[in-house]
Amino acid sequence: MYLGIDCGTQSTKVVILDAEKEEVIAQGHAPHSLISDAKGKREQNPEDWILALEQAYWQAVNKAAINPSSIRAIGVSGQQHGLVVLDAQGQVIRPAKLWCDTETAPQNAELLQALGGDDGSMQRLGLVVTTGYTLSKLAWMQQYHPSDFKRIAHLLLPHDFLNYWLTGQCMTEAGDASGTGYFDVRRRGWCPDVFELIPDASHLRNALPDVIDNQQMLGKVRPEVAKRLGLSADVWVSSGGGDNMMAAIGTGNVQEGRMTLSLGTSATLSAHLNTHYDGLHPSIAHFCSSTNGWLPLICTMNLTGVVEQMRQLLNLSITEFTDMAASAPIGASGLTLLPFLNGERVPNLPQAQGQLLGMTPLNLTSAHMSRAVFEGISYGLKYGLDCLLAAGLRPQSICVTGGGAKNTFWRQLLADLLRVEIVCPAAAEGAALGAAIQALWADHHRQGDPVNLTELTARLVALDESTRVVPCSEKGEAYHEAYQTYQHRLRFQFPELTL
Numbered sequence: 001m002y003l004g005i006d007c008g009t010q011s012t013k014v015v016i017l018d019a020e021k022e023e024v025i026a027q028g029h030a031p032h033s034l035i036s037d038a039k040g041k042r043e044q045n046p047e048d049w050i051l052a053l054e055q056a057y058w059q060a061v062n063k064a065a066i067n068p069s070s071i072r073a074i075g076v077s078g079q080q081h082g083l084v085v086l087d088a089q090g091q092v093i094r095p096a097k098l099w100c101d102t103e104t105a106p107q108n109a110e111l112l113q114a115l116g117g118d119d120g121s122m123q124r125l126g127l128v129v130t131t132g133y134t135l136s137k138l139a140w141m142q143q144y145h146p147s148d149f150k151r152i153a154h155l156l157l158p159h160d161f162l163n164y165w166l167t168g169q170c171m172t173e174a175g176d177a178s179g180t181g182y183f184d185v186r187r188r189g190w191c192p193d194v195f196e197l198i199p200d201a202s203h204l205r206n207a208l209p210d211v212i213d214n215q216q217m218l219g220k221v222r223p224e225v226a227k228r229l230g231l232s233a234d235v236w237v238s239s240g241g242g243d244n245m246m247a248a249i250g251t252g253n254v255q256e257g258r259m260t261l262s263l264g265t266s267a268t269l270s271a272h273l274n275t276h277y278d279g280l281h282p283s284i285a286h287f288c289s290s291t292n293g294w295l296p297l298i299c300t301m302n303l304t305g306v307v308e309q310m311r312q313l314l315n316l317s318i319t320e321f322t323d324m325a326a327s328a329p330i331g332a333s334g335l336t337l338l339p340f341l342n343g344e345r346v347p348n349l350p351q352a353q354g355q356l357l358g359m360t361p362l363n364l365t366s367a368h369m370s371r372a373v374f375e376g377i378s379y380g381l382k383y384g385l386d387c388l389l390a391a392g393l394r395p396q397s398i399c400v401t402g403g404g405a406k407n408t409f410w411r412q413l414l415a416d417l418l419r420v421e422i423v424c425p426a427a428a429e430g431a432a433l434g435a436a437i438q439a440l441w442a443d444h445h446r447q448g449d450p451v452n453l454t455e456l457t458a459r460l461v462a463l464d465e466s467t468r469v470v471p472c473s474e475k476g477e478a479y480h481e482a483y484q485t486y487q488h489r490l491r492f493q494f495p496e497l498t499l
């Protein structure tokens with residue numbers, strides 16, 4: 001048995017993979033709370049992730065009705081970019097600022113300018129640092145919490161922190177590290193020189209964790225944790241990775257030609273590359289994968305949160321809200337939602353607010369509003385796919401995971417808008433499954449019996465063909481027209497935007 005843990009923005013998910021049966025036999029789930037304010041603060045207490053992990057773990061173990069001592073290894077996936085700071089005693093100094101925190105937009109703008117803009121950032125880091133990446137969170141902390149900043153002895157990301165809790169080791173790997181803004185994604189190594197752009201930050205060089213390869217084990221579970229979780233004394237923990245990196249594994253996206261769409265709190269669209277490619281559009285985050293390759297990715301920040309907020313406003317269940325949307329025509333009769341409630345990463349508008357445009361007596365209805373939500377949150381993905389296509393990354397189909405993947409209407413909308421087939425994996429939790437598969441892969445390597453990851457995912461990632469949706473060209477034309485209206489309105493409202 002292999003355990004996969006995914007610490008997402010809204011919850012932690014745990015899956016148990018039976019490697020002999022080649023299937024997920026149980027899963028567990030526990031929510032997280034968010035500390036937020038109107039200025040863009042989005043933080044969580046790392047200790048809450050541990051509580052959620054334990055809760056989700058016991059749910060999964062009890063559902064599977066297994067003895068936890070049969071678990072051989074663990075892999076951890078985590079929301080990317082979050083800043084977890086520990087002092088010299090290994091204690092958390094302050095809540096973690098998350099990937100979706102936009103309070104640090106001014107610090108990111110300053111740092112990007114100091115790096116020499118998009119081109120300078122690309123030259124030094126191999127990608128363009130964007131609001132949400134870890135670097136600007138450090139600059140913010142130095143500015144507003146200087147004494148806490150001085151105490152930083154360990155710089156971790158959310159999945160690194162859970163690995164630290166499990167094993168006592170502060171280490172990381174290239175996939176998640178590539179979203180920090182102080183990591184050179186070409187070399188797959190730290191770029192501590194960028195700390196010179198932050199005052200009084202020389203101590204951060206010594207706070208960087210060692211980077212291990214993805215097929216390596218990070219360490220064994222600490223005896224105290226093994227006892228708490230009922231594990232044997234000999235359970236190993238793999239390198240793990242960012243949630244998008246692990247979702248790539250859990251959807252079989254470990255070779256060129258594949259693409260993964262994750263519909264969680266964020267929307268991400270990612271491909272696989274065997275080498276780093278310098279010619280990508282600056283909107284594409286040229287991350288490393290957690291499989292020793294690269295994972296060019298587009299991320300939009302406003303997704304299922306917007307659905308949740310609007311359906312609550314209309315007092316509808318998610319099914320009713322979806323049915324409402326389906327009952328309105330494509331293009332919502334001219335109603336367009338620019339859904340940037342919490343700023344946006346793609347398009348690059350970190351401090352934008354949402355806008356509802358084109359209201360008429362005809363379209364100001366719950367049905368049109370619901371449709372405008374699904375369309376508005378999907379257009380950023382259309383833009384992102386166009387950027388990936390321009391780089392020659394063309395998928396035959398897209399494998400979709402995350403909470404929103406369950407929504408058949410939305411999957412069809414995306415297939416029609418993006419003009420590509422969309423299908424779900426049989427195991428719903430792609431990132432948690434990816435983490436379990438990585439643990440199995442690393443376990444083989446540890447035992448001197450290396451297996452090929454592509455073959456492993458071919459065996460372990462089954463697709464649920466009943467979820468496959470095929471694009472309809474007629475609807476595609478209608479979405480194309482609606483997308484033109486969206487783009488026109490976007491440019492008009494945000495003339496500073498370079499698309």
Ligand SMILES: Nc1ncnc2c1ncn2[C@@H]1O[C@H](COP(=O)(O)OP(=O)(O)O)[C@@H](O)[C@H]1O
Pocket residue numbers: 007008009010011263264265266304305307308318401402403404405406407
């Ligand atoms: N049928 C559905 N349609 C749209 N959104 C859904 C549906 N089912 C669940 N969701 C949304 O999925 C989100 C959770 O997705 P998840 O991938 O677990 O997020 P994260 O990993 O960011 O915590 C919730 O906001 C939930 O409302």
Ligand SMILES: O=C(CO)[C@@H](O)[C@H](O)COP(=O)(O)O
Pocket residue numbers: 008009010078079080081099100132179242243244262264265266267268285299
């Ligand atoms: O910031 C990014 C990608 O760069 C996000 O995709 C986070 O990794 C959060 O993921 P979810 O909680 O939405 O899965």
